Amino acid sequence: MTGPSLTVLAPILVLIAACAVDAWVYADAKEHLRRGHPAVFTFGPVRIATPEAWFLGCLIMWAVFFPLYLTVTGRNPFR
Template sequence: MSILVLLVVLAIDVWVYADAKERLRRGNPVAVSLGSFRLETPEAWFLGCLIMWVVFFPLYLTATGRNPFAHSRG
């Protein structure tokens, strides 16, 4: 079971990298500043998600406007 979870997380990390790379190619990079720390390259997003998925994946979704945790106010 834990190997399956790791594979799913790794697949999501690869998706984040590919999505961030495509957005950068189109001239719309995903960038977030946390104090003096700045995430803006596909590689930085991939490493962030790889190291601390539970923090960086929701942050990526929020930065791209795909926040599944936000409630719509219809």
Template sequence: MTGLSPTALVPILVLLLLLGIDTWIYADARERLKRGDPVAFSFGSLRVETPQAWFLGSLILWVVFFPLYLTATGRNPFR
């Protein structure tokens, strides 16, 4: 058998999907910042407002930052 097995491809595809979503978050946040409508979130001393901060947050803790970004932009998936 040559190449990767389908079982080995699943984590790679998931990683690529997450990186694609993180890249979309960065591009969308950057575009909103250019338009003068930055995406910002604060909780106590934590403040996320730059495209780079959104990208890094979603890269490190995607399960928290992706829904948070959607909510902060008005695209609430939980409505």
């Protein structure tokens, strides 16, 4: 077999998919802000309200921030 193996390609494909989702979160949060309905999450002193904050949160801790973003924007797939 020639070319990269699946064990090399799988993490790269996951990283590409995660970056695409992060870009979607940023664009969607920006659209919510433009329409006057920003996606805002507050927990004690922590406040996430800008598209940039959502993007960075998803980039750093995707497993936490992406479901949180979906919930805040009313797209909760767990309902």
